[in-house]
Amino acid sequence: MIKILKYSFYDLMRSRWSYVYFLFYLLLGFVLLFLNNELSKAVITLMNVIIVLVPLIGTIFGVMYFYNSKEFTELLLAQPIKRSSIFFGQYLGVAGSLTMSLVLGLGIPFALYGLFESNAIWDFSLLLITGAFLTMIFTALAFNIALSNENKIKGFGYAVLVWLFLAVIYDGLFLMSLIVFEKYPLDNFSLIATMFNPIDLSRTLILLKLDISALLGYTGAIFKQFFGTNLGLMISIVMLTLWTIIPVWRLGYKSKRKDF
Amino acid sequence: MILVENLYKKFGKIPVLTGLDLSIHGGDIFAVLGPNGSGKTTLIKAVLGMVIPDKGTISVMDTRIKNQWKYRQQINYLPQIANFPGNLRVKELIEMIKDIRQMPSDEEQLIARFGLEPFLDKKLSNLSGGTKQKVNIVLTFMFDCPLIILDEPTNGLDPLALIRLKELIFEEKAKGKTFLITSHIMQFVEEVSDEVVYLLEGKIYFKGSISALKIKTNQTNFEHAIAAISTP
Numbered sequence: 001m002i003k004i005l006k007y008s009f010y011d012l013m014r015s016r017w018s019y020v021y022f023l024f025y026l027l028l029g030f031v032l033l034f035l036n037n038e039l040s041k042a043v044i045t046l047m048n049v050i051i052v053l054v055p056l057i058g059t060i061f062g063v064m065y066f067y068n069s070k071e072f073t074e075l076l077l078a079q080p081i082k083r084s085s086i087f088f089g090q091y092l093g094v095a096g097s098l099t100m101s102l103v104l105g106l107g108i109p110f111a112l113y114g115l116f117e118s119n120a121i122w123d124f125s126l127l128l129i130t131g132a133f134l135t136m137i138f139t140a141l142a143f144n145i146a147l148s149n150e151n152k153i154k155g156f157g158y159a160v161l162v163w164l165f166l167a168v169i170y171d172g173l174f175l176m177s178l179i180v181f182e183k184y185p186l187d188n189f190s191l192i193a194t195m196f197n198p199i200d201l202s203r204t205l206i207l208l209k210l211d212i213s214a215l216l217g218y219t220g221a222i223f224k225q226f227f228g229t230n231l232g233l234m235i236s237i238v239m240l241t242l243w244t245i246i247p248v249w250r251l252g253y254k255s256k257r258k259d260f
Numbered sequence: 261m262i263l264v265e266n267l268y269k270k271f272g273k274i275p276v277l278t279g280l281d282l283s284i285h286g287g288d289i290f291a292v293l294g295p296n297g298s299g300k301t302t303l304i305k306a307v308l309g310m311v312i313p314d315k316g317t318i319s320v321m322d323t324r325i326k327n328q329w330k331y332r333q334q335i336n337y338l339p340q341i342a343n344f345p346g347n348l349r350v351k352e353l354i355e356m357i358k359d360i361r362q363m364p365s366d367e368e369q370l371i372a373r374f375g376l377e378p379f380l381d382k383k384l385s386n387l388s389g390g391t392k393q394k395v396n397i398v399l400t401f402m403f404d405c406p407l408i409i410l411d412e413p414t415n416g417l418d419p420l421a422l423i424r425l426k427e428l429i430f431e432e433k434a435k436g437k438t439f440l441i442t443s444h445i446m447q448f449v450e451e452v453s454d455e456v457v458y459l460l461e462g463k464i465y466f467k468g469s470i471s472a473l474k475i476k477t478n479q480t481n482f483e484h485a486i487a488a489i490s491t492p
Contacts, residue, residue, distance in 0.1 A: 003360055014347070071343035071344055072344075077308075077310050078308055078337040079357070079361060080330060080331075081329060256327070258312075259310070
């Protein structure tokens, strides 16, 4: 598996897109810091970008890489390698290189602006950790979709739809249900509904960590009560891990049963 | 060497293999023949574990291959269509496969034999079909394995390369290796193979030597014998 990971990783490192992605974050980091001149404020703006963009890039890169490396996969399948190693290796190669672009692209400007002396370091690390989680989750979802769909156009369509649903539509449905069922106690419902969407979960987690939960209004108070504690933080991390593990497990399961 | 018992495989609703039994012993060259869509490639891919059969068992060198992968160390496989990652150079591809297989290899002799030296630094996406096939052959033959599976090895080869390929097959056979070859070029099959396995509608329709096939169909010409057996 390590060998497949190595080749996938090198392959991606040589492609132009990894650099574009890296340079984009580098530029974003510098521009934000130039405009805000204060680390903690830049972190908030950055969150809004990361929460939406990281899943989108993870999804599109995942699907694109899977379809593009079809030949590579077929070549490897005839070699003495375990099937799951081939797919896990490729998955980790994509997720790893995307995470690296993210961490380095944002880490360099923030480190240059004195991140290590500021107290925003924990918030910033949490931001990067959730960014890494989101990359892993959405790359895994994309790999699953691509594995189940031979047709590229269909696969691409479904992948973008999943992203659109989790990033935009889910929130809309969530808000609407809050308005419709206004008269009922919705504390637990909203907590659970947040858990089932990795994007919402990450956003809430960061907002609460940044201590701007007042923005969330009444529900914010409940969230604060829940996420603010160590237990809440633990549960969110566990949920994010589950969101990563389940698609990865399904990838291994499905790949064992597929014909090539 | 290879033992296939009661193999069934459907793709969607189309049955491809329907209760196929085959036993192949070591040291000979077997030609797997049959009309288009008779399941030749499916059979080969099932032996390699790339296609998962619906029913039946396959054993390679006395080990059941279901959910196994180590047995592929004993197999060299030449795929039908040479699809390689396009952004790699020929040299890098060879190095990569060597790194993955971790076996002694003698690719230099093969590169010289097929005249691939000028292409070593070229990207695979820029190679012609025939040159890709030569690279494919180098990758297949560079390791020393007892079982060699060739799926349409003559695809796109020029006459000189074809002669080199035949020489190579005979040299390897002299070392006691077993071959499984599919081809639509009957002249090539007649020259290299010891035994013919004829697939029809997902089953073995005929298995035996070329002379036995000629006697069975009352034909003196191998190509006509195959044509006769295809139209019962």
